[in-house]
Amino acid sequence: MVEPLLIIDNLHKRFAHVEVIKGVSLTVGKGEVACIIGPSGSGKSTLIRCVNALVPFEQGSIKVLGIEVNDPKLDKLQLRKHVGMVFQQYNLFPHRTALQNVMMAPIQVLKRNKPEVEAEAYALLKKVRLEGKEHSYPGELSGGQQQRVAIARSLAMKPDLMLFDEVTAALDPETVGEVLITIRQLAEEGMTCVLVTHEMGFAREVANEVYFTDRGVIVEHAPPASFFANPTDPRTKAFLSQVL
Amino acid sequence: MRVILPLPEVLQRESSRALPVIRLSWRHGILLAGLLCLFTIAADAAGAAPVRSSVFAVLARWTPLLLHGFALNILISILSMAIGTALGAFLGLALISPDRPLRGAAWGVTQFFRNAPWLVLLFFMIFILPYHLHIGSFSFVLPDWSKAVIGLSLPVMANVAEIVRGGVQSIPKGQWEASESLGFTRHQQLWMIILPQAVRRMLPPWMNLYAILTTSTTLASIVGVNDVVTLAGQVLSAEGSRPDLLAPIYGYVLIMFYVYIYPIAWATRRLEHKYQVHN
Numbered sequence: 366m367v368e369p370l371l372i373i374d375n376l377h378k379r380f381a382h383v384e385v386i387k388g389v390s391l392t393v394g395k396g397e398v399a400c401i402i403g404p405s406g407s408g409k410s411t412l413i414r415c416v417n418a419l420v421p422f423e424q425g426s427i428k429v430l431g432i433e434v435n436d437p438k439l440d441k442l443q444l445r446k447h448v449g450m451v452f453q454q455y456n457l458f459p460h461r462t463a464l465q466n467v468m469m470a471p472i473q474v475l476k477r478n479k480p481e482v483e484a485e486a487y488a489l490l491k492k493v494r495l496e497g498k499e500h501s502y503p504g505e506l507s508g509g510q511q512q513r514v515a516i517a518r519s520l521a522m523k524p525d526l527m528l529f530d531e532v533t534a535a536l537d538p539e540t541v542g543e544v545l546i547t548i549r550q551l552a553e554e555g556m557t558c559v560l561v562t563h564e565m566g567f568a569r570e571v572a573n574e575v576y577f578t579d580r581g582v583i584v585e586h587a588p589p590a591s592f593f594a595n596p597t598d599p600r601t602k603a604f605l606s607q608v609l
Numbered sequence: 610m611r612v613i614l615p616l617p618e619v620l621q622r623e624s625s626r627a628l629p630v631i632r633l634s635w636r637h638g639i640l641l642a643g644l645l646c647l648f649t650i651a652a653d654a655a656g657a658a659p660v661r662s663s664v665f666a667v668l669a670r671w672t673p674l675l676l677h678g679f680a681l682n683i684l685i686s687i688l689s690m691a692i693g694t695a696l697g698a699f700l701g702l703a704l705i706s707p708d709r710p711l712r713g714a715a716w717g718v719t720q721f722f723r724n725a726p727w728l729v730l731l732f733f734m735i736f737i738l739p740y741h742l743h744i745g746s747f748s749f750v751l752p753d754w755s756k757a758v759i760g761l762s763l764p765v766m767a768n769v770a771e772i773v774r775g776g777v778q779s780i781p782k783g784q785w786e787a788s789e790s791l792g793f794t795r796h797q798q799l800w801m802i803i804l805p806q807a808v809r810r811m812l813p814p815w816m817n818l819y820a821i822l823t824t825s826t827t828l829a830s831i832v833g834v835n836d837v838v839t840l841a842g843q844v845l846s847a848e849g850s851r852p853d854l855l856a857p858i859y860g861y862v863l864i865m866f867y868v869y870i871y872p873i874a875w876a877t878r879r880l881e882h883k884y885q886v887h888n
Contacts, residue, residue, distance in 0.1 A: 417790050445792040456787035460805050470791040473801065515787075522791060 367394035370557045371416065371526055376425035378411055385411050386422070387581040393526075393574075396555040400568035400589075403578035404604060409561040412578070413528045416559070417448040430525060442474070449519030450528040453535050455511040457503040463490060463514045464499040467521045475522070482521070489517040493547050509540025513547055520551075527551065529560040565608055569593055577601045631820045633874040638867050645860040652853035664857050671844045671858075678837035679865050681754060682826040685836070688758045689826075690819050693765025700766060701773025702799075715770070722767035727760075728828050734760030735832045754836075757829040761822060768818050776811035777803055809884055816877040820870045837862050 371393040378386040385408040393399045401409050414420040416427055418434050418441050427434040432444055457466050467486040471477045490499055493513035503511050512532055519527060529548065533541040545567050552558055552571045562568055568575055568589060575592040577585045577600075585598045593609075596602045649664045662670075703715035722730070734756045742751050780803050788802045830838035841858050848854055 419786055419790060442792050442794075445790060448790070450787075450790040452783060452787060454781075454783050456781075456783035458784065458788075458802055458806075469801070470793065473797055474792040518791070 367396060369393065370395045370397075370430060371559065372426070372428045373412075373416070374426045374428075376412070376415060376422060376427065378408070378415060378420065378422040385581050386415075388425070389578070389581070389583055391576060391583065391586070393557060393559060395525075395557055397573040398552045398558045398560065398571050399574050399576060400572040401559065401561045401576045401578060402563070402565070402568060402604075403576075403584075407578045408581045409578055410530050413450075413530055413559055413561055416526075416528060417450055418444055419450075446475070446522060447525045448528060449522055449524035449526070451512070451515050451519055451530065451532045453531040455503070455508070455515045455535075457511055457514055457518070459503050462500050462502055463495065463506065463517075466503070466514055467518045470518065471521050486517070486521060489520055490514070492520075492550075493517045494543070507540055508536045509543045512536065512540075512544045516544075516547055516551075526557045526559070529558065529562070531561050531563065533562070533564060563608070565593070565605075577604065579604070629821070630817055631870065631874050632878075633867070633871050635871070638864075638871060641860065641864050641867055645857060645864060648856040648860055652857055664854060667844075667848055667854060668857060668861055674840055674844065675837055675862065675865070678835060678840035679862075679869075681834070682823070682829075682836045683869065685754055685758050685761065685826045685829060685834075686819065686823040689761035689765055690822055692758065692762035693822075694769050694815070696762070696766040697769025698773055700770035701777075704770055704774040705777055719767045719770045722763045723771065725764065727764050727825055728831060730763050731757060731760040731828055731832050734763075753832065754829065754834045757826070757832065757834050760832075761825065761829075765818065765822055769815065772811050772814045772818065773807075775814070776807035779810050780806050813877045813881040813884070816873055816880070820873050820877070823870055823873075824866060837865065 369392045371391075373389060373391050376386055376389045377384065389408075389412060391399065401412065403409055411420055415422045416429065416434065418439065422435065425435065429444060430447055432447070433439070434444060457463075458469070461469065464483075464486050467489055468479070468482050471482045471485070472479055487499065490496065493516055495510060495513055495517070498506060498510060498514075503514070506514065515532075532548075533544055536544065541564070545564065548558065548560070549567075549571050558571075560568070560572075570589075572589045574586055575589050576583050577592075577596075577598070579600050585596065585601045586592070592601075593605065596605055649668070652664045700715055700719060703711050704719060706712045706715070735753065738751060738756045738759065740751060741748055777799075784802055784806070785798060788798045793802065826836060827838045829836045830842075833839075841862050844858060845851075845854055
């Protein structure tokens with residue numbers, strides 16, 4: 366067993382009177398990729414938003430590199446230096462170029478010096494295969510390109526854990542592939558990733574562990590080979606028969 | 610300062626009732642000019658007595674004075690807009706503050722000054738502010754027009770506050786989430802991410818507000834300021850209160866406002882269109 370990087374223990378989350386997460390526990394080791402799949406409204410997005418404290422939760426524990434997220438005295442900045450997040454809607458800053466989007470957080474948040482950050486930003490954009498698009502504004506880029514800028518923007522903070530929240534769900538089918546290639550490349554380099562996804566084929570290829578959630582609980586989890594070949598729970602079977 | 614920084618949760622409130630939008634086209638200008646000429650010619654034809662000067666001559670004679678008065682209207686509008694915008698920016702940020710008491714207080718102030726009749730606020734300021742102002746050993750007379758500036762800047766403040774709130778709230782929640790997850794502080798989020806985008810959207814309603822304010826400066830004539838409308842009345846009495854001059858002189862004043870406001874209305878429309886396309 367590799368050293369655990371993310372430990373979620375008995376997490377509960379309530380919105381007003383509706384409990385959307387009812388006791389979820391999972392562990393992701395350093396360098397591992399966990400895929401969370403499940404029907405809409407099963408609490409997948411809320412779950413990963415809890416991990417970087419975008420959403421507060423009432424009960425349970427989340428530890429990232431030993432930092433307890435459910436701590437009233439949590440240093441959120443410290444947590445967010447370790448956790449990067451990519452969203453379904455990209456959420457790039459539309460008034461800044463691709464390069465500036467990538468450079469902003471290291472300069473403003475980490476107070477690093479500009480020439481150094483700029484060199485890294487060029488390298489990151491090259492890595493996500495957006496060479497030549499450095500000075501384009503988000504509005505001038507395709508969805509797939511914007512999403513890759515968003516990935517580069519998160520990587521610029523040098524996180525230890527990357528969260529992907531249905532990052533291909535808003536994309537045209539033909540640009541999904543280019544984003545998945547980038548994520549796979551990251552996984553192969555040993556980045557620890559938690560993905561909420563509807564891309565079953567991709568989950569099968571890159572995941573170390575696949576989690577199936579429904580109505581706020583993890584129904585079943587297994588390495589992808591056995592998960593997709595021999596699902597045991599009837600709900601998992603029903604879901605997989607619909608999407609595969 | 611910290612308490613007036615907004616949280617995304619506070620931003621999901623109802624959108625505001627907007628001020629009427631000033632829509633001027635060049636046709637309005639032609640219509641006005643046409644009417645003025647018509648009135649003038651009609652007035653000349655009616656009053657054929659030789660001792661009287663023609664209406665055009667009257668208008669020409671009094672133009673410098675009327676323009677002088679109009680300049681005061683512009684001065685009042687610019688000063689009230691500046692004061693109202695400065696105060697309104699703070700009030701607007703308070704409206705989206707996560708701090709409940711502050712938000713409530715700001716809401717109360719905004720509602721009060723947005724819904725109070727502008728003329729009532731003007732009267733209030735005229736009577737509430739002293740005639741002499743003493744600061745230390747200095748004592749100076751507060752002219753009436755400066756009281757009008759303060760009176761008009763209050764409703765402007767409340768409307769600017771609503772514009773600021775609306776502009777900030779129009780920015781998608783994802784912008785807050787993305788910047789928050791990158792570790793930006795709330796202060797940085799607001800000033801580096803949200804406001805630079807929101808200001809562009811605030812500009813058209815802000816310019817519209819200025820156009821409305823400019824027309825409302827004529828209210829100052831009621832409280833005794835020598836603005837263009839007051840002067841127009843004085844011109845009428847100086848000319849012996851000829852009824853045939855009434856329409857031409859006030860029509861002339863109307864045209865001054867049209868000429869000043871039309872470019873603003875035009876630019877507002879252009880900006881609105883531009884940002885609609887880009888967002």
